[in-house]
Amino acid sequence: MALTASTMVPLGTQAPDFHLPDVVTNQTISLSTFADKKALLIMFICRHCPFVKHIQGELTQIGQDYLHSDLGIVAISANDAENYPDDAPDSLKALALELGWQFPFCYDETQETAKAYTAACTPDFFVFDSNLHLAYRGQLDDSRPSNGKPVTGADLRAAIDAVLADEPVSSEQKPSVGCNIKWKSTP
Secondary structure: OOEEEOOOOOOOOEOOOOEEEEOOOOOEEEHHHHOOOOEEEEEEOOOOOHHHHHHHHHHHHHHHHOOOOOEEEEEEEOOOOOOOHHHOHHHHHHHHHHHOOOOOEEEOOOOHHHHHOOOOEEOEEEEEOOOOEEEEEEOOOOOOOOOOOOOOOHHHHHHHHHHHOOOOOOOOOOOOEEEEOOOOOOO
């Protein structure tokens, strides 16, 4: 496991479009899926990473807390499933069902979406405004698997709430830290 931090893409960056299958419903998810939302949270996560496992409960809670809000949520896993079978679509589907996620969980088999977003780690969070401009990229909160701090989602929730309230998001943003995305080897 290589400890990796978010790339911290410039704020204001336009969200790249994508067309990915939801592992639960097999429906194709894209930016247009969330066209009626005021904000969009895109999370690059996976199943096997201890940093993601550490916050799974909070991801479930965020999904529930914002279910009937103006926030669209999509989770994307881009890990190489051949070398990391826990991150294969069937395993991701089982995780989403087990945790009761109410948001799409997509598999980025080609890894093109993760590259377009410059995602670097799991978890990696991106919040976009209604114009699909990047308002936040960074950590969920200060908790890590071994630091003893509680998982609160404070940083991410503050950003989401600001965008939903048409208020500016603080530019003081800390990178997320986790396992590197498991890129496929190129021949």
